Amino acid sequence: MRRVTVFVNGTSKNGKVVAVYGTLTDMLSVATNKLGIRACNLYNGKGGLIDDIALIRDDDVLYVSEGDPFFDPQNDVRARDDRPGAHTDWLTLNIGGRLFTTTRSTLVSKEPESMLAHMFQEKGVLEEARFFGIEQLAEQLEVAIKNNQTPEDHSPISRKEFVRFLLATPTKSELRCQGLNFSGADLSRLDLRYINFKMANLSRCNLTHANLCSSNLERADLSGANLDGANLQGVKMLCSNAEGASLKGCNFEDPSGLKANLEGANLKGVDMEGSQMTGINLRVATLKNAKLKNCNLRGATLAGTDLENCDLSGCDLQEANLRGSNVKGAIFEEMLTALHMSQSVR
Template identity: 70%
Template sequence: MRQHRVCVCVCVSPVTLCVCSCRDDDVLYISEEESCDDLQDDLRDPEKAQTHTDWLTLNVDWLTLNVGGRCFTTTRSTLVSKEPESMLAHMFREKDVWGNKRDPQGAYLIDRSPDYFEPILNYLRHGQLIINEGINPLGVLEEARFFGIEQLAEQLETLVKSSQPPDDHSPLTRKEFVRFLLATTTKSELRCQGLNFTGADLSRLDLRYINFKMANLRGANLTHANLSGANLERADLSMASLDGANLQGVKMLCTNAEGASLRSCNFEDPAGVKANLEGANLKGVDMEGSQMTGINLRVATLKNAKLKNCNLRGATLAGTDLENCDLSGCDLQEANLRGSNVKGAIFEEMLTPLHMSQSVR
């Protein structure tokens, strides 16, 4: 069954605009100084209808773009009018000024993603940003930037930012971490690398062998926690409290523990595994009364640290900065201090005297 043609005329002198629509075809006809009735009479005549079609073809400059293997048909004005300073506008403002390459069917070749180009073309057509489901807005944004469509790029930047989840850098609480610990077996390797525990209360918890590498533990409460065999390499322990903590065999290479309190800690592992604090920043730490037999503090910084009454037998302190350290009452028997900086260090009431073989300078 054929559908009736619907005709709507809008007269704007001296031009009469007549839109005639069918279900299977929409055609826009523009007639100068011609009434809608005259146009309808012409359309009933096959020869005159063909004349109108030819006139439209001549006055609307249609282009076909082959974008990444998919063809898009549009008008030159669509590519030029909306964003006149864009790359597309410069490419197609005048015919073949840029010498654009064409495929065998005459379509202009553009080596870009068709999926990301389609929303851009629709935006140039009607001015609205519409992205179909499954299309990444970030990809469309990159295309908009490539083609220099600045207004669209601004909209897409806002869309991309709003679609991304907010960065959650809030520290983990004791309750959250304990729940995590209880959900895992003691044999599981717990990886807390890079997590934020700033100011968290982790006191008296069993944290053996947990990987805290590069974690943020600034100001955390780790008093009497069991950190035996834990990996704290490059972690931030500045201003943290580890008083009475078990640090047997702990790995603290290049850890930042400036201003931390490590009073009465146990670094001595009966199994012979030595705690490794090589290169750690221990400026101003309080390690009074700690057991550190065989500890590796090579090239660590202990400037202004309090090491009173510490057991440092057999410790490696080669190249360590001990400037202004208080080492009163320490046991440094067989400790290696070669190349260490002991300027202003206090060595009062030593349990065993230092020997020249230990190369103190």
């Protein structure tokens, strides 16, 4: 029976004597158990790779690696580390085809936030540290990675940035802005037709005289926004939040017959004075304390709408559907046409 002495690659301390039997795979398995590493390759004292167990002779001194190239124990700095179990303090990292060999102390204390922090982000490095049982090191590596990563930018998009997007988009292409943050941005007088603003944050935006024809503002946040004089023909604002917004003199009336849809929208306290809203769909919307003076609501759907304390003075409500709406405290002065019972009773 042949016996050999195995060392961790690059070291000449804490070797183990093992018996040679079976196949090369069996030999690597024994070395794994004896040295506590993932044995992948065997080298002789001159750095020759052993690929057949028949090449091993009795009393040979072999070096076991985890896939890294041979390190001469006579020249490698690791051979001069005499601490018990010192080999476990070393890591050889294969990152992008390049091998990095370093120690725990170097990783943690010297460059954890610069070059090495970039190395740690490569796949498998933390898993390798945990495999060696160096949990404390793994935790410190994770902190270094987190500190080195660029924080997520949630800052609002500026007018300059958005205009650049608009100019780079073909006129026949639909620009998707779903869920983006435009809070407080100045988007006044821009051509925003057919843009998808679904669930976008447009709170406190300046959208005065902007062209939002057929744009999608479903569930968008328009609270406190200024849309005075905006073109809202055929706009979709289902369940959007426009509480406290200003919509004076807006045009919702589409000559082509495509009606604006504001069903279920929150329009508490909005100022829509003088807006053109023929045929608009405001079913089950909330218009509590809103100002709709002198609005054109001819043929509008206001069924189930909350119009409590709403000022509808001077409005045109001819053929408007007010069935089931809440008109408590609403002001109906100087109406252009008479309001019939059939319009408000189920």
